[in-house]
Amino acid sequence: MGSTSFLESVSENFDRVATLLELPSGLAEKIKVANSTYIVRFGVRLRGGLQTFTGYRSVHSEHFEPVKGGIRYAPQADQDEVEALAALMTYKCALMEIPFGGSKGALAINPREWEPEELERITRRFTQELAKRSLISPSQNVPAPDMGTSAREMAWMADEYRRLNPTDLNAWACVTGKPLGKGGIAGRTEATGRGVQYALQDFFRHEKDVAKSGLSATLADKRIIVQGLGNVGYHAALFLSQEDGARITHVLERGGTVINADGIDIMSLGKHMLETGGIADFPGFTENGAEMLEAEADILIPAAMEGVIDEQNAPRIRTPLIIEAANGPITAGGDASLRDRGIIIIPDLYANAGGVTVSYFEWIKNLTHIRFGRMQRRQSENQFQALIHGIEAMTGKEFPQTQHDTVVSGATEIDLVRSGLEDTMRGAYDTISEVWNTDSRVPDLRTAAMLIAVGRVAHSYTSLGI
Ligand code: NAD
Numbered sequence: 001m002g003s004t005s006f007l008e009s010v011s012e013n014f015d016r017v018a019t020l021l022e023l024p025s026g027l028a029e030k031i032k033v034a035n036s037t038y039i040v041r042f043g044v045r046l047r048g049g050l051q052t053f054t055g056y057r058s059v060h061s062e063h064f065e066p067v068k069g070g071i072r073y074a075p076q077a078d079q080d081e082v083e084a085l086a087a088l089m090t091y092k093c094a095l096m097e098i099p100f101g102g103s104k105g106a107l108a109i110n111p112r113e114w115e116p117e118e119l120e121r122i123t124r125r126f127t128q129e130l131a132k133r134s135l136i137s138p139s140q141n142v143p144a145p146d147m148g149t150s151a152r153e154m155a156w157m158a159d160e161y162r163r164l165n166p167t168d169l170n171a172w173a174c175v176t177g178k179p180l181g182k183g184g185i186a187g188r189t190e191a192t193g194r195g196v197q198y199a200l201q202d203f204f205r206h207e208k209d210v211a212k213s214g215l216s217a218t219l220a221d222k223r224i225i226v227q228g229l230g231n232v233g234y235h236a237a238l239f240l241s242q243e244d245g246a247r248i249t250h251v252l253e254r255g256g257t258v259i260n261a262d263g264i265d266i267m268s269l270g271k272h273m274l275e276t277g278g279i280a281d282f283p284g285f286t287e288n289g290a291e292m293l294e295a296e297a298d299i300l301i302p303a304a305m306e307g308v309i310d311e312q313n314a315p316r317i318r319t320p321l322i323i324e325a326a327n328g329p330i331t332a333g334g335d336a337s338l339r340d341r342g343i344i345i346i347p348d349l350y351a352n353a354g355g356v357t358v359s360y361f362e363w364i365k366n367l368t369h370i371r372f373g374r375m376q377r378r379q380s381e382n383q384f385q386a387l388i389h390g391i392e393a394m395t396g397k398e399f400p401q402t403q404h405d406t407v408v409s410g411a412t413e414i415d416l417v418r419s420g421l422e423d424t425m426r427g428a429y430d431t432i433s434e435v436w437n438t439d440s441r442v443p444d445l446r447t448a449a450m451l452i453a454v455g456r457v458a459h460s461y462t463s464l465g466i
Contacts, residue, residue, distance in 0.1 A: 006306045007084040009332040014087070017450040020441055023458055031090075031457055034060045034083045040129045044122050053109060055126050057135040057143075060086035060102040063460045066139055066363075067101035068093060068356060070146025070177075071153070077106035081306070085146075088327055089356070091453035092349040094460075096428055098360045103141055105130070111148045120156050127160040136161055138173035138366070144359050145177040147305065150231065151189060154178045173366035176359035185362035185372075187417035188355075193235020195354015196301065196325045198422050199346055200240065202429035203321070209433055213320045213344045215298055220245035223297040225319065227252040227290075228304025229266075229273060232325045232352060236301060237266045250295050252304075253279045257292040260284040294318060302329035309334040317343065324348035339444055347446035349453060350428055357424045361417055372417065377410035384408045 004012070011032060018028040037058040043050045056079060059067050069089040082104045090102025107126055111119060130136040136143055136157065145154055154177045161174040172183035180186060187194070203209055204219050215222070224246050226237045233251075240246040247263035255278050258264055264284065272282045279285055290308065293300065294316040302308050303325035309317060311333035322338070323346040324330065330338065330345065338345060365372060385408055388399045399407075411419070428449075435448040442448050 004310070004331045004333050005080055005084075006328045006331075007080040007087075009328060009330075009335070010084045010087050012332040013335075013446060013450055014454065017447060017454050020447075020451060021455055021458065023454075027458060027461060030461065031061065031454065032087070034058050034086055035062055037079055037083055037086075038133060038135060039079065040126075042125055042129050044125050046118050046121065053107060053122060053126070055105065055107045055129065056082040057105040057130055057133075057141070058082040058086040058103060059135075059141065060104075061090040061457060062101045063090075063457055064093070064099045064101045066137065066142045067103035068098075068142050068144070068176075068359065069102055069104035070144045070355075071105035071107065071149055071157075072146035073107050073109050073111045073148035073153075075108055075110040077108045082106050084306075085327055088349055090457060091450060092353050092356060094456040095349055095432075095449055095453040096353045096357055096424055098356060100142075100356070100360065103135075103143075104146075105135070105143055109148075116152075119153070123153050123156045124160045127157045128164065131161055131164050136174050138168070138170040138363075142173065142359075142363060143175045144355065145231070147230070151177055151179040151182075151184060154184075155182045158183060170367055173363050176362040177355075178362070183362075183366055185358065185365050185417060186412070186414040187421070188358045188362055189231065190235045190239075191358035191417075191421060192232045192325070192352050192355035193237075194239060194418065195357065195421060195425055196232065196236035196303075196323060196351055197239040197244065198354065198425035199351045199429065200299070200323060201244070202426055203323075203346060206429070206433050208437055209344070212342075214342075215320055222246045222299055223249045223261075224299045224301060225250040225252070225293065225295055225297045227293060227300075227302045227308065227329075228326065229253050229269065229279070230303070232355075233301065233303030234266065234270050236303060236325055237264075238270070241266050246299075249297055250292050251279065252290065252292050255280055256285055256287045256289065258282050258284045259286060259292075259295075299323065301325050305329070307331055309338070311337050314338050315341070320344065322346070323351045325352050327352065335446065345444060345446060347449050350425075350432060350445070350449050353428070354421055354425065357421050358417055361420055372413045373411050373415070377412065379410070381408055381410040384410075 040055045085104035086102050093100045134140045154175045157175045162171040178184035226233050237248045251258045296318050300319040300322045306328035308329050310331040314334040314337035321344050327348050432448045
C-alpha cells in the first residue's frame with residue numbers, strides 16, 4: 001500500500017477537476033464529503049460464544065435516490081475505505097447516466113474463516129441493522145455484491161428484507177446481484193467483467209487513443225496480465241481470451257502467479273481454483289507475487305483490490321495500457337508517476353461500471369415485475385418472419401438458411417442486458433475520449449471521466465438552486 005490513502009487519492013482526483021470546473025468552494029466541499037457513514041457493531045451467537053462484528057454503510061451523495069453500491073466482506077475494511085468507495089459510486093453512476101446516488105458498505109470479516117451457515121446468520125443480522133436505518137430499501141439504498149460477497153449473500157439479504165417488510169411489493173428491489181431464481185437478472189454475475197471487455201473494445205475503436213498508447217490497432221493477440229481471478233477478473237479474462245483473441249499471459253492470485261506466454265486457459269484455471277481453493281499446482285504456477293505486475297506485456301488488468309500500484313512500483317510497470325477493473329488499484333502518487341511516463345489508464349469509474357449498469361437493469365426488472373423481452377420477443381420474431389416471406393415472394397429466392405435464425409430470433413433477456421450494457425459502455429467511452437482529445441487542460445482519461453461525472457453532480461445541485 002502506498003503512502004496516499006485510498007480516500008485521499010479519490011479526494012485528490014476530485015480536487016483537480018473541481019478546480020478545472022471552477023466550482024464554488026462550498027459546493028465542491030458539499031459534493032466531496034460523504035453525507036453520512038453508519039458504523040454498527042452487532043453480536044451473533046456462534047461457536048458457543050457471542051461474536052461481535054463491525055459493519056459499515058456510507059452514503060456519499062443523495063442527489064439521486066436510491067443510492068447504490070456494493071457490500072464487501074473484507075477483514076481490513078474501515079470507514080475511510082467505504083467512504084472512498086461510496087464517493088467513487090457517486091461519480092460512476094453520474095458518468096454512466098445511471099440515476100442513483102453513491103453508497104458503499106462493508107463488513108470487517110474474513111469470509112473464508114466462517115462456514116456458509118454461519119455467514120448466513122451474520123449476513124441476516126447485518127441486514128436487520130441496515131434495514132432499521134433504511135440503509136437497505138428499494139427506494140432509498142440498494143446494495144450489491146463486491147469483494148468477498150456474491151449472489152448468495154444478496155439472496156440472504158433480500159430474503160431477510162422481505163421478512164421484515166412482508167407487504168412491500170417491491171421488496172426484491174432492495175438489493176441487486178441476486179441469483180436468477182431469486183429476483184436476479186441474466187448477465188449480472190458476468191456484468192463487471194463483461195464491461196471491462198467492452199471498455200477495452202471501445203478503447204481499441206478509437207484510433208487516436210490507441211496511437212497515444214503506442215500499441216498496435218487491435219485487441220487480438222495482445223498480451224494481458226490479470227491480477228485477481230475473482231468475479232471481475234475471471235469474467236474479463238475469459239471473454240477477452242475466448243472472444244477477442246487476446247492472450248492472458250499472467251494471472252496473479254493469492255499465493256503466486258500462473259504464467260504462460262501462449263495464453264492461459266482461463267476456464268481450466270477457474271475450475272482448478274474452485275476445486276483446490278487456489279492456483280498452486282496449475283501448469284505454469286510460480287510463487288512470484290506482486291512483482292509480476294511489472295512483467296512485460298501489453299495490457300495490465302488489476303482486478304483484485306485497491307492500492308496495488310503506488311509511487312514505489314509505478315516506475316517499474318511496463319505495460320503501455322492499464323485498465324482498472326478493481327476500484328482504486330492505483331494511488332494518486334502511482335497515477336502521477338504513470339501519467340508522466342505516458343502510460344494510459346482506463347479509470348475504474350468507467351472500467352468497472354458494468355456491474356452497476358446491469359444492477360440498474362435488475363432494479364428496473366424488479367420494479368416492473370417482468371422479465372425483459374417477455375412481451376416483445378415472439379412478436380418481433382413474427383415480424384421478421386413476415387419480412388423474410390415478403391423478401392422471398394418479391395425475389396423468388398429462398399432467404400439464406402445460414403442467416404435465417406439470426407435475423408428471425410427475438411431478443412432474450414441476456415441479449416437485451418448485453419445490448420444495454422454495451423450501449424452504455426460505448427456511449428460513456430465516446431464522451432470521455434471526446435473530452436480527453438479536445439480539452440487541452442485534460443491530461444488523461446481519469447480526469448476526463450471525473451470532469452464529466454463531477455460536472456453532472458454539480459449541475460444536479462445547482463439546478464436545485466444550491
Ligand atoms: P472477488 O472477491 O470475487 O475477487 C477478488 C480476487 O482477487 C480473489 O480471487 C482473491 O483471491 C484475489 N486477490 C485478493 N488479493 C489479492 C492479491 N493481493 N493479489 C492477487 N490476487 C488477490 O472480488 P470482485 O467482486 O471480483 O472484486 C474485485 C475488485 O473489483 C474490487 O476492487 C471491487 O471493488 C471491484 N468491483 C467489483 C464489482 C462486482 O460486480 N463484483 C463491481 C465493480 C467493482
